[in-house]
Amino acid sequence: QTVVTQEPSFSVSPGGTVTLTCGLSSGSVSTNYYPSWYQQRPGQAPRTLFYNTNSRSSGVPDRFSGSILGNKAALTITGAQADDESDYYCVLFVDSGLVFGGGTTLTVL
Amino acid sequence: QITLKESGPTLVKPTQTLTLTCTFSGFSLVTRGVGVGWIRQPPGKALEWLALIHWNDDKRYSPSLKSRLTITKDTSKNQVVLKMTNMDPVDTATYYCAHSRLPFFLANWGQGTLVTVSS
Numbered sequence: 369q370t371v372v373t374q375e376p377s378f379s380v381s382p383g384g385t386v387t388l389t390c391g392l393s394s395g396s397v398s399t400n401y402y403p404s405w406y407q408q409r410p411g412q413a414p415r416t417l418f419y420n421t422n423s424r425s426s427g428v429p430d431r432f433s434g435s436i437l438g439n440k441a442a443l444t445i446t447g448a449q450a451d452d453e454s455d456y457y458c459v460l461f462v463d464s465g466l467v468f469g470g471g472t473t474l475t476v477l
Numbered sequence: 478q479i480t481l482k483e484s485g486p487t488l489v490k491p492t493q494t495l496t497l498t499c500t501f502s503g504f505s506l507v508t509r510g511v512g513v514g515w516i517r518q519p520p521g522k523a524l525e526w527l528a529l530i531h532w533n534d535d536k537r538y539s540p541s542l543k544s545r546l547t548i549t550k551d552t553s554k555n556q557v558v559l560k561m562t563n564m565d566p567v568d569t570a571t572y573y574c575a576h577s578r579l580p581f582f583l584a585n586w587g588q589g590t591l592v593t594v595s596s
Contacts, residue, residue, distance in 0.1 A: 369540060404582035406524075413573060413589050414516075414524065419582035457524050461581040465537045466514070466526040 370462045372469035379475045380448045388472045389440040390458030396439035401460040403441035405434055408455045408471075417456075418443065450476050479503035481513075481574050481587035488593050495561040495592060499574030503585075506532055506552045512577035513557040515548065517570040518589075525570075529577060530557060566594045 371393035380386035390403060397403060399421050406414040416425045418434035421441065431447045441460075445452055453476045458469045485497035497515070504511055514529040528548040529537045538546050547560040557574065571591045575583040 402580045402582065406583070408524075413586045414583075415586070416582065416584055419578075419584070420580045425584070459526070459582065463540075465539065466529065466581065466583075468516075468524045468526055471523045 370460075370467050372458060372460050372467045374456075374458060374469035374472045376470065377473045377475070379477065380445070380452075382448060382450060382476055384448050385444065385446045386448060386474065387437070387442050387444045388456055388458075388474070389437065389442050390460070390469050391440040392460070397436065397441045397460065399436060401441070401462065403434070403436075404459045405441075405443045406457045406459065408457065410454075414457065445474075448474075448476050452476055479576055479585045481576060481585060483572060483574050483587045483590040485572075485590060485592065487591060488595065489564050490596050491565055491594060493564050495559075495564050495568070497559045497561075497572055497574075497590070497592075499557045499559070499587060501555050501557070501574075501576065501587075504576055506530075506550050506555070506557070508532055510579040513550065514575045514577045514583055515557075515559045516573045516575060516583070517568075518573070519567070519570040522570075524573075527561075527572075528559060531577075564594045568592070569594045 373391045404419040405417040408414040422434040481501040512531040515527040571589040573589040576585040
């Protein structure tokens with residue numbers, strides 16, 4: 369069964385840059401997996417950030433960007449703000465279904 | 478404006494079948510490329526994809542739960558129903574439905590509904 373890997377936690381200073389990654393237990397992530405990214409604040413439903421690797425959803429600030437870095441999908445936050453403190457999930461399209469990563473808890477301090 | 482709302486029981490007993498309904502507005506499930514998916518999240522844990530139904534009635538299920546899940550749509554009512562059989566306490570979670578679009582992502586989410594499995 370496909371396992372999508374994410375860093376369990378990350379910390380960034382206000383104004384700093386952080387890159388969260390999304391990999392596969394075996395193999396490389398490419399655009400063919402149509403990676404998407406979701407932000408979830410405590411007690412809230414997820415919010416869509418990116419789809420198709422780097423297509424930004426409506427209303428997402430441009431300090432967020434999506435890409436493929438090496439063999440992983442990546443979500444980069446440039447100029448992190450306190451409001452960015454959330455859980456971030458990546459999703460890959462695998463074998464005609466969706467697979468969520470385990471999520472990354474981002475702390476801004 | 479696209480909205481989705483999940484409805485169903487808040488408490489089910491072990492071995493029972495859970496039936497959840499997603500009622501949506503702002504899009505049509507007859508439009509090419511559109512779908513509705515179900516995702517769940519146990520308390521304090523990660524999101525997990527369950528099932529997806531497309532505009533053409535193509536249905537996809539999580540491999541690990543496929544034997545327990547059935548997803549159907551009623552385009553006249555703008556509803557999608559998910560059934561999960563043989564519920565167990567480990568199935569306690571917030572269940573979300575979401576509007577999916579090509580290329581294969583979840584574009585809009587419902588608020589979620591907490592389902593507790595307990596005798």
